[in-house]
Amino acid sequence: MQSDKLALWAGPECTIARVGDVWRNQVVETGHSDRPEDLARFAELGVEAVRYPILWEQIAPDNLDACDFSWTDARIFALLGAGIEVIGGLLHHGSGPHYTHLLDPEFPDTFAAFAQRVVERYPWIDKWTPVNEPLTTARFSALYGHWYPHHRAFRSFARALVNQCLGTVRAMRVIRSVNPQAQLVQTEDLGRTFSTAPLRGQAAHDNQRRWLTFDLLCGKVVRGHVFYRTLLEAGIGEAELAELATGDGKPDIMGINHYLTSDRYLDDRTQLYLASQIGGNATQRYADVEATRVHHLAGQTGIRRRLHEAWKRYGIPIAVTEVHHGCTREEQTRWFCEVWDESTRARREGVDLHAVTLWSAFGAMDWRSLLTRREGRYDVGAFDLRGSEARPTLVAQAAKALAATGSFDHPVLDAPGWWKRSSRLYDWHGADREERPHAGRPIWITGATGTLGQSLARICSHRGLACVLTDRSACDIADQASVQSALHRIRPWAVINTAGFVRVDDAEREVEACMAVNHAGAVALAAACQGADIPFLTFSSDLVFDGANGPYDEAAPTCPTGVYGQSKAMAEQALTGMSDKHLIVRTSAFFSGWDRYNFAYHVAASLMAGRLVRACPDTVISPTFVPDLCHASLDLLLDGCTGIAHVANEGAVSWYAFARMVADIMGYDKALVVAAASGQSSDTTLLSTRFAPLRPLNEALGDWAHDVRLADILPVPLVSAAE
DSSP: OOOSOOEEEEOOOOOEEEETTEEEEHHHHTSGGGOGGGHHHHHHHTOOEEEEEOOHHHHSSSOTTSOOOHHHHHHHHHHHHTTOEEEEEEEESOOOSTTOOTTOTTHHHHHHHHHHHHHHHOTTOOEEEEEEOHHHHHIIIIISOSSTTOOOOHHHHHHHHHHHHHHHHHHHHHHHHHOTTOEEEEEEEOOOEEEOGGGHHHHHHHHHHTTHHHHHHTTOOSTTSTTHHHHHHTTOOHHHHHHHHTOTTOOSEEEEEOOTTTSEEEESOGGGSOGGGEEEOSSOEEEEEEGGGOGGGTTTOSHHHHHHHHHHHHOOOEEEEEEOOOSOHHHHHHHHHHHHHHHHHHHHTTOOEEEEEEOSTTOEESGGGTTSSOOOOEEOOSEEOSSSSOEEOHHHHHHHHHHHHSOOOOGGGGSOOGGGSGGGSOGGGOSOOOOOOOOSSOEEEEOTTSHHHHHHHHHHHHTTOOEEEEOTTTOOTTOHHHHHHHHHHHOOSEEEEOOOOOOHHHHTTOHHHHHIIIIIIHHHHHHHHHHHTOOEEEEEEGGGSOSSSOSBOTTSOOOOOSHHHHHHHHHHHHHHHHOSSEEEEEEOSEEOSSOSOSHHHHHHHHHHTTOOEEEOSSEEEOOEEHHHHHHHHHHHHHHTOOEEEEOOEEOOEEHHHHHHHHHHHHTOOGGGEEEOOOSSOEEOOBOOSSSOOEEEHHHHHHHHHHHHHHHTOSSSOOOOTTO
16 A cells, blocks of 8 residues: 655746747746755755756757756756756747747757757756646647747647657657656646536537647557547648657656646636636637636536546556645645645545645746736745745745645644635625635734724735734733733734834824833733744834935834834834844835825825825835735745844835825826925835835835725725826
């Protein structure tokens, strides 16, 4: 009887895809290319094997006689030195260098010639993935037109797929001529298509097509196969299919990649969906959406069912070769843990499953647009590369524990992922979509009457994080007995302090009240959390700086000028002296579309009424969108970050410039915004040497304007810029 033990594999997102005349290189765009120290992270997690790029476009961009292995040499030998097996990848969603492409008749032989040079360089690599996801690449490049050569025809799709499969067969022949023990680890995205009754024919087509990579390589596409005649009619030669029918390309390990978007649902009722979800075939128009959002398909989607289908069809050993979810931290962790648990269960049920792969270990860039737009949208992986060093996330903690013991526990796992919550469902299915309060170990959030506390509770609910929000009547945070009583009653796994004296000008007159909450209260909470070994997060301000020498990073010495800034600086000093396990988030001038108590709302309301807005052009700040602040702070807390973190939207502007940005995005008259010079310059812009800034301010303002309109918190309807 086989063991339940799964191996942990990993890999960096390494696509080199051609879009038009530009090759997009994920290893470069995520920064992994310049961080050789990243490789040590794999060993720290207990990774046994790494899918690593030895990619054609990078090594031989101009011709096969000028291969440059310097980058891969250093990294592959570092992995070997760490005792980690290398799974060599030669083409990853690519179409090759400029001297070839997926529809080139010479593509298979040229690719095999490249493989010859690689295996001669690394004859001791025993596992190879010559071409990653041939079917997916053929679809995106030649059927949907996203990547080069940007065709949209089945004939092109067929040629691109067969060329990649022939290239795989011929590459493995030359690899095995050098290393007879070499194994083929063939990867492919695997999902299943469901549909309404009128679209059963299209669903049947898709469900047969999903197997084509493996059917071709295993020699199954012969006379009588559902796609044999179709491929011939699309221009594929009988000799080509005969070569594949030898089964020389049969994988030694099937690499199954399954995402939350892999299972699909086709619906002819197009009126129920957004225009962006509508597509079709030659005769029918239909919506193509995630099956996990369809109520009546519960129990039919998910990776375990797809693993059983693959095992039943082929009987070939399997590895899950990509696990990634570009979402918030707890959802990423829930997905990884679910795939691990479902894979373990499938293994117990008889599937010969060897490993689960922590994919996109160092994140991915612009995959939300399938690389078709250069937006700089970075999705974090097991490590976050945006700071001064690769920072492990909660996903890394989960992977390390699962590799070592096969189990991982964290309060975020008390709730299911969004794909199992009722809010995910489309409205038309008729079931109850109302979200109940999330059960499980809670986060305690103080400051129920404030914007930040209310916003954090709102976002926790959205993210499936149980929380308890309290005001001063439930707990006086400056009173140790009250804090201890609340801790005993709530039993939180973490505490977030948003309670505070926030009236900066009034603090000069109400010194004692300000200090009691901002200093004594924060210290009392931190001490109680330290005694209970509970993570603690509190918020500070850019006003711990006087603005004379800005911008400021986390290491800059504090130098407040007013009572409010002094209260925050004193709290910071006390907390950092007390423990190195507390998290202090400094932020600046935050604004929200969910309330009226911020500068952006004041500007919009005044301009709407035709009133002048006077704003200082001499004071430079880092305006921060509250939802962005909340999401980032929760991620840092979940990742176990400590110390001081600057969290603000990217962009330093004066109050005057900020007011004009608000006027512009709301479509109001910018002439009503006038400069009110203070006579003294100040710059309290927050920079970070530890973490990346939040998204650009102008993007956040766009969402703020949307939230304001949605909340209807202005006195009369807004006029958009377009109107």
